[in-house]
Amino acid sequence: MPLPQPIPFKPEVEQILPDEQTTIAGLNEAFDQILETTARNYKHAVRAVHAKSHGVLVATFTVNPNLPDHLAQGMFASPATYEAYVRLSTNAGDILPDVVSLPRGMAIKVVGVRGPRLSDAEGQSQDFVLVNGPVFQAPNAEKFLGKLKLLAKTTDKMESGKVALSSVLRGVNKALTAVGIESVAINAMGGAPNVDPLGETYFSVTPFRYGDFVAKFRLVPASADLKDRSGVEIDASDNENAIRDTVRAEVATIxxxxxxxxxxxRDIEKQPIEDPTVEWKEDEAPFETVATLSIAAQDSWSAYNVRNIDEAMRFSVWTGIEAHQPLGNINRARKATYRHSSDFRQATNGCPIHEPR
Structure with a gap:
């Protein structure tokens, strides 16, 4: 049975809620509690989410040639090769020992992408912010705010309790996985497998404009040296930075x-725009490869890259071109909150946040 044609993009695919600005203000207040607590304790401001980095990489992003019309959209309309920067992270707003196992993140900044820019998007970069799971933990920003308020109250508190809870939840998660159940909530609380980030598959989770259409994005290991790391767990029992050290050793040789x-x-009912807790099933909306991300052997924790990528750059889904506009309630809430977090880091650390050229 042939697949339905892709749904054309039009502004009406979004359904804006009347109280979104109130929710965004609440998110910023909760993030302030996290930001101020961690800055006070660390004597240095870090990100409100995905605070801990495991590696920062220089990469090459190559758009494939001869893409069919439905894929040759936006920055993917023509073959091209771009320099890119990659940040690997864990999703908490405080910097925890790696034995507290949480979902992984990968942020990609593709430099030199031409085209009309999104409102307030400086520079000429296109950012992609991805996590190693296909769905988000809340259906909308209001529900996420409720979870965030709880997280803000526990930021940088009871570290030993978080370590113990993570150990228990990992056991629960393995039992559920054995019978085919995956819990986003358990993963977010510290029960995620403590996997090597280089072997993970990463998802945008939320939808975006894709030129004339609407899409989600995914990044999948393609080379053997990355595939070999898929699902491999890292023992962090005696090293609070075990993931960073593992990635550094691996990237030095691959x-x-x-x-x-x-x-x-392809079906706005089965693949909703506004609810990122609903997985778009691959048999109803297949993934198609449009580009490759490549890294050469390098030092993933060099002082230069830590300073210039981890500290001095922001990664935001709203840094990019109009052809890849973020869509849906969660993405709309991310615009002001991402900016709020990076502005706090910039002011507190006295380090200007900049876009590379």
């Missing part, structure tokens, strides 16, 4: 490659 893929929306 030439890794991921496939960057697009999943076009």
């Amino acid at each position: 030439n890794g490659r991921w496939n960057f893929q697009v999943q076009l929306c």
Whole structure:
């Protein structure tokens, strides 16, 4: 049975709620509690989410040639090769020992992407912010705010309790996984497998405009040296930075490659725009490869890259071109909150946040 045609993009695919600005203000208040607590304790401001980095990489992002019309959209309309920067992270707003196992994140900044820019998007970069799971933990920003308020109250408190809870939840998660159940909530609380980030598959989770269409994105290990790390767990029992050290040792010797893929929306009921807790099923909306992300052997924790990528850059889904506009309630809430977090870091650390050229 042939697949339905991709749904055309039009502004009406979004359904804006009347109280979104009130929710965004609440999110900023909760993030302030996290930001101020961690800055006071660390004597240095860190990100409100995904505070802990495991590696910062220089990469190459290559758009594939001869893409069919439905994939040759936006920055993928023509073959091109770009320099890119990659940040690997864990999703908490405080910097915890790696034995507290949480979902992984990968942020990509592709430099030199031409085209009309999104409102307030400086520079000429296109950012992609991804996590190693296909769905978000809340259906909308209001529900996420409720979870965030609880997290803000526990930021940088009861570290030993978080370590113990994470150990228990990992056991629960393994039992559930054995019978085919995956819990986003348990993962977010510290029960995620403590996996090597280089072997993970990463998802945008939320949808974006894809030129004339609407899509989600995915990044999949393609080279053997990355595939071999898929699902491999890291023992962090006696090293609070075990993930960073593992990644550093691995990246020093490999030439890794991921496939960057697009999943076009083909049925707005089955692939909703506004609820990122609903997984877009691959048999109803297949992923198609449009580009590759490649890294050469390098030092993933060099002082230069830590200073210039981890400290001096922001990664935001709202840094990019109009052809890849973020869509949906969660993405709309991310615009002001991402800026709020990076402005706090900039003011507190006295380090200007900049876009590379």
